[in-house]
Amino acid sequence: MVKQSQLDDIFFALADPTRRRIVEKLVRRSLTVGEIAADFPISQPAISKHVKVLEESGLLVREVSGRVHHCTLSAKAMRAASTWLDRQERYWNDALDSLSDYLERAAADSDRPTRTRRHLPRKKTS
Amino acid sequence: MVKQSQLDDIFFALADPTRRRIVEKLVRRSLTVGEIAADFPISQPAISKHVKVLEESGLLVREVSGRVHHCTLSAKAMRAASTWLDRQERYWNDALDSLSDYLERAAADSDRPTRTRRHLPRKKTS
DNA sequence: TAGATATATAACCAGATGGTTAAACAATCG
DNA sequence: CGATTGTTTAACCATCTGGTTATATATCTA
Numbered sequence: 001m002v003k004q005s006q007l008d009d010i011f012f013a014l015a016d017p018t019r020r021r022i023v024e025k026l027v028r029r030s031l032t033v034g035e036i037a038a039d040f041p042i043s044q045p046a047i048s049k050h051v052k053v054l055e056e057s058g059l060l061v062r063e064v065s066g067r068v069h070h071c072t073l074s075a076k077a078m079r080a081a082s083t084w085l086d087r088q089e090r091y092w093n094d095a096l097d098s099l100s101d102y103l104e105r106a107a108a109d110s111d112r113p114t115r116t117r118r119h120l121p122r123k124k125t126s
Numbered sequence: 127m128v129k130q131s132q133l134d135d136i137f138f139a140l141a142d143p144t145r146r147r148i149v150e151k152l153v154r155r156s157l158t159v160g161e162i163a164a165d166f167p168i169s170q171p172a173i174s175k176h177v178k179v180l181e182e183s184g185l186l187v188r189e190v191s192g193r194v195h196h197c198t199l200s201a202k203a204m205r206a207a208s209t210w211l212d213r214q215e216r217y218w219n220d221a222l223d224s225l226s227d228y229l230e231r232a233a234a235d236s237d238r239p240t241r242t243r244r245h246l247p248r249k250k251t252s
Numbered sequence: 253t254a255g256a257t258a259t260a261t262a263a264c265c266a267g268a269t270g271g272t273t274a275a276a277c278a279a280t281c282g
Numbered sequence: 283c284g285a286t287t288g289t290t291t292a293a294c295c296a297t298c299t300g301g302t303t304a305t306a307t308a309t310c311t312a
Contacts, residue, residue, distance in 0.1 A: 001142055001268080001300075008143050015141035016127055016270085017134050020210075027217040034288055046271055048290060067279040067288045073218055082211040084146075089204055091153040127270080127298080142300085160258060172301055174260060193258045193309040254312090261306070269298070276291070282284090 006058060010081045013057035018042070019050050023059065023073065030072040132184060136207045139183035144168070145176050149185065149199065156198040 001012065013019055022036055037047040051071060054060035058077035063070045127138065139145055148162055163173040177197060180186035184203035189196045 005143075007146075008141075011137065011141045011146070015134075015137045017131075018270090020133075020137065023214060027214045032288080033290095037289095042270085043272065044288085045273085045290075049270075052290090064289095067277095069289070073214075075215065075218055078211060078215055078218065082208055082215065085204060085208040085211065088149060088153045088199075089201065089208065092199055092201055092204065144300090158258080159260095163259095168300085169302065170259075171261080171303085175300075178260090190259095195259065255310100256312095257308100257310075259306100259308080262304085263302100264304105265300105265302080267299085267301105270296095272293100272295080274292085274294105277289080279287080279289105281286075 006077070007080055007084055009057035010059060010077055013054050013059055014081065016050070016053075019054055022047075022050060022054065026060065026071060026073045030070055032068045032070055034068065036071065132203070133206055133210055135183035136185060136203055139179050139185055140207065142176070142179075145180055148173075148176060148180065152186065152197060152199045156196055158194045158196055160194070162197065 001008070014023070018040065021040075025031060025036065025039065033048060033051055034044070036051065037044040040047060051060060051062070051069075054071075055062055058074055058080075061072045061074050063072070127134070140149070144166065147166075151157060151162065151165065159174060159177055160170070162177065163170045166173060177186060177188070177195075180197075181188055184200055184206075187198045187200050189198070
């Protein structure tokens with residue numbers, strides 16, 4: 001995958017179930033890398049890599065203090081992902097509204113069942 | 127990746143920039159597989175696979191009519207992803223609020239600003 | 253029926269991903 | 283200092299991913 005925007009990194013990071021579980025834990029309280037690792041059946045270096053991926057996406061912030069690394073979530077990155085989703089949904093709902101307007105108008109002319117028509121008709125050549 | 131929930135499929139699907147761009151197009155209007163393919167520099171079989179991934183995640187619904195396949199977004203699947211994100215954010219904000227409550231209590235002794243509160247305060251235990 | 257069109261499938265490939273173990277590094281402890 | 287602890291890095295490996303081209307399938311059209 002050719003990542004180019006931060007959104008790519010964020011969605012990529014969230015695509016892995018283990019990383020999403022890490023996020024779910026961090027959302028409750030910040031944890032050290034070791035504490036995270038203790039909760040998963042995979043090796044500590046594997047967790048280390050997941051933490052790095054989350055960090056590079058901006059979702060996780062690491063604060064080193066002595067030899068322990070404290071991990072915290074960044075609300076800002078999280079927002080970037082949910083904003084993208086929300087925007088898609090908003091457009092999508094607008095389109096749904098247009099469809100429903102269209103169906104209402106169409107229904108004024110006939111009682112044809114409109115079930116099979118799933119999208120806005122483009123042109124009618126007959 | 128060992129996918130187990132539909133959320134896995136959805137986030138996996140959205141992790142690819144090309145697939146997110148397909149979603150962005152579909153959000154405006156439904157398209158046939160060919161119309162989607164025409165907008166990307168990659169081969170038609172590659173698009174076909176992306177469409178399949180989106181379909182399996184539930185994000186995309188395909189309606190075959192003759193030899194063309196019409197693709198539409200499913201709001202429901204989209205919601206699953208944004209709900210997950212929203213829930214994380216909500217918990218995260220709760221945590222922020224706890225922190226902020228703590229700071230406020232600590233500030234009973236000083237004049238600390240409360241800028242760190244980003245969202246609705248949920249409860250105030252003082 | 254033959255050809256064109258829309259899409260899917262098969263076979264393949266380079267590179268990425270997610271895991272492993274072993275070793276290195278850094279900080280604290282005795 | 284040496285030992286221990288928390289973490290990263292290196293090297294490696296099997297599998298997955300996203301692309302390709304070639305071919306198959308299904309439908310429409312002349």
